[in-house]
Amino acid sequence: xxxxxxxxxxxxxxxxxxxxxxxxxxxxxxxxxxxxxxxxxxxxxxxxxxxxxxxxxxxxxxxxxxxxxxxxxxxxxxxxxxxxxxxxxxxxxxxxxxxxxxxxxxxxxxxxxxxxxxxxxxxxxxxxxxxxxxxxxxxxxxxxxxxxxxxxxxxxxxxxxxxxxxxxxxxxxxxxxxxxxxxxxxxxxxxxxxxxxxxxxxxxxxxxxxxxxxxxxxxxxxxxxxxxxxxxxxxxxxxxxxxxxxxxxxxxxxxxxxxxxxxxxxxxxxxxxxxxxxxxxxxxxxxxxxxxxxxxxxxxxxxxxxxxxxxxx
Ligand SMILES: [Zn+2]
Numbered sequence: 368x369x370x371x372x373x374x375x376x377x378x379x380x381x382x383x384x385x386x387x388x389x390x391x392x393x394x395x396x397x398x399x400x401x402x403x404x405x406x407x408x409x410x411x412x413x414x415x416x417x418x419x420x421x422x423x424x425x426x427x428x429x430x431x432x433x434x435x436x437x438x439x440x441x442x443x444x445x446x447x448x449x450x451x452x453x454x455x456x457x458x459x460x461x462x463x464x465x466x467x468x469x470x471x472x473x474x475x476x477x478x479x480x481x482x483x484x485x486x487x488x489x490x491x492x493x494x495x496x497x498x499x500x501x502x503x504x505x506x507x508x509x510x511x512x513x514x515x516x517x518x519x520x521x522x523x524x525x526x527x528x529x530x531x532x533x534x535x536x537x538x539x540x541x542x543x544x545x546x547x548x549x550x551x552x553x554x555x556x557x558x559x560x561x562x563x564x565x566x567x568x569x570x571x572x573x574x575x576x577x578x579x580x581x582x583x584x585x586x587x588x589x590x591x592x593x594x595x596x597x598x599x600x601x602x603x604x605x606x607x608x609x610x611x612x613x614x615x616x617x618x619x620x621x622x623x624x625x626x627x628x629x630x631x632x633x634x635x636x637x638x639x640x641x642x643x644x645x646x647x648x649x650x651x652x653x654x655x656x657x658x659x660x661x662x663x664x665x666x667x668x669x670x671x672x673x674x675x676x677x678x679x680x
Pocket of ligand 1: 465466467468489490491
């Protein structure tokens with residue numbers, strides 16, 4: 368039996384990279400390389416409206432510049448037949464329905480799901496769509512998700528147990544714009560490409576239960592999940608993912624790749640601050656025990672680059 372596993376880094380292609388993208392890619396890549404696993408880059412490009420020309424190539428180029436290589440590169444938009452097959456199966460099982468509800472109507476029901484979205488109250492559940500009819504349906508399609516309370520822990524010991532049907536309501540399978548919805552596409556593509564480890568930021572942790580519920584319904588294996596710390600920035604009173612302060616163009620103007628890799632490794636505890644290194648230099652020292660648990664608050668200083676703590680001023 369081959370013991371070689373497979374990880375994946377799966378950014379959406381709705382923008383260029385930011386520091387958090389590069390850190391997430393680095394941690395995912397180091398996790399795989401330090402285990403001797405394969406690691407794939409999956410570009411999640413299903414959102415046609417928000418995927419602009421140049422984002423896909425820009426992301427690939429930024430990751431290559433940073434020093435990361437991949438055993439395979441998958442474009443999610445090339446897997447739409449696989450997604451349609453799954454909706455065929457689910458609709459043949461009588462689990463797919465068309466939803467007329469506006470976003471505002473779902474919001475007014477007022478219950479928050481663990482991932483911050485609103486719980487869908489099941490309003491349109493009676494509008495089942497048959498196996499042959501779903502492709503002609505212009506409305507969003509939802510899954511009548513059966514109740515299935517499950518025990519779930521990620522690799523770092525976070526308890527993610529619960530009943531996805533109760534906590535999230537019925538998830539969207541196909542969006543109004545015709546794109547396969549994120550959770551369905553993600554679990555189908557992980558299974559089809561042999562991904563057995565999912566390493567990603569803690570911001571995605573709340574939706575893991577829903578993805579595992581989809582895997583169980585579809586008869587797909589469940590990968591091992593690990594969720595890691597985030598880079599945050601201060602925005603007014605709030606801390607948010609480090610996104611706004613600095614983009615990849617500013618990063619690449621300030622840092623060469625070894626300096627940026629060393630800076631990010633330094634912020635999360637993998638190298639002394641000020642180290643210059645390539646991702647490959649960190650493989651032999653990589654260990655999740657060395658990566659901090661706490662999110663890292665960073666700001667951007669035009670002369671010093673990324674700095675710990677609140678932005679100056
Ligand atoms: Zn509805």
